Amino acid sequence: MLAVPTLDHVVVNVRDQMDRAVDTYRRLGFTMTPRGYHTLGSMNHLAMFGTDYLELIAVDPQAAKPRADVMQFPCGLNGLVFGSEDSAATYAACAAAGVPVAEPVEFSRPVALADGTRDAVFRTVHLAPGTIPSGRIYFCQHFTRDLVWRDEWRQHANGVVGIERAALVADDIDAPADVFRRMFGAEAVAPMGDGLRLAVGLTSFDMITPAACAARFGDLAPAAEGRAQYMAGLRLRCRSLDQVDAALTAGGIVGWRRDGGSILVPASAAMGAVLEFTVAG
Secondary structure, three states: OOOOOOOEEEEEOOOOOHHHHHHHHHHHOOOOOOOEEEEOOOEEEEEEEOOEEEEEEEOOOOOOOHHHHHHHHOOOOEEEEEEEOOOHHHHHHHOOOOOEEEOOOEEEEEEOOOOOOEEEEEEEEOOOOOOOOEEEEEEEEEHHHHOOOOHHHHHOOEEEEEEEEEEEEEEOOOOHHHHHHHHOOOEEEEEOEEEEEEEEEEEEEEEEEEEHHHHHHHHHHHOOOOOEEEEEEEEEEOOOOHHHHHHHHOOOOOOOOEOOEEEEOHHHHHHOOOEEEEEOO
8 A cells, every 4th residue: 555645746738739728827827837848758837836736738749759648638637646755666556556557657858947957857657547537647756856846936926835626527436536545545535525535645636426516616617528537627725816816817817707715717718627726724
C-alpha cells in the first residue's frame, strides 16, 4: 500500500490549441510560465501555486514524434498527478497492490533563467491506460524542484493560492474509488454528501455521478460526450472573490457567475474544465 497521497499538479489537456489556451488562462488571471518543451514531444505552460500547480499541455507539432496520447482526449481536465519522492518505490507499491501500472519514465524540459538554461527533470509512474478511464492518473517525482516552484511565477491576478478539489464524474463512482482503495487503503475513500472523496493532502478528488455534477455546476459543466467517466473541473482556493471578479472582468471572460461563496467559470470559457473559485479558509 502507498503512503498518504499528496497532490503534485493537475493537467488541462488543450490538444493542439496551446496559443488559445495560454491566452485564455492569462485572461482568467493566472500568471503562466514561459512555454516549455518536453523531450516526450509535448509542450506546456504552468500556473504555479503554493505547493501544487496547474499545467496546460498540448502536442508539440515541431517534435520529431509529437505526443500521441494528448490527442486521445477532448480538451479539458484529464490529468491528476500525485507526488512521489521515490518513483521506483511507487511503482513497486502499485504493482504489489494489484494496480495496473507502467514502468517509470524519465524526461526533461529546458528552463530559461536569467543566469542561463537548465533542464528540469522528472520521472513519472502512470496507471495503465483505462484503469481509470476518466483521464490520466499518475505520480511525478521532481529532481529539480527549484526550476519549477519559483517565486516569480506564484503571484496571480486572480489571487489563486492552491487547488482545493478536482471532480471526477462516473456513472459508477465505485469503479474509480476501488482503484484508489487498492492504492491507498480501504479507509482512504470516504462517503460525502453527493459522492465519494479521496483526501489528497490539502486537496480532494471527488467522485460524483452525472446527476451530482449537474447539481454542482449546472450548464457550466463540460459535456459528457458519451463518456461513462470524465473529469469535470477544479475548485481553486483564492485570497478574495473580489480579486477574482476583477481579474475575470479585466480579461473579458464571459458566462461566469458569482453565487454566494464562490465564482464559477463555465467549461466553455476555460478550455473544457469548469473552474470554481472559493476563498481560502
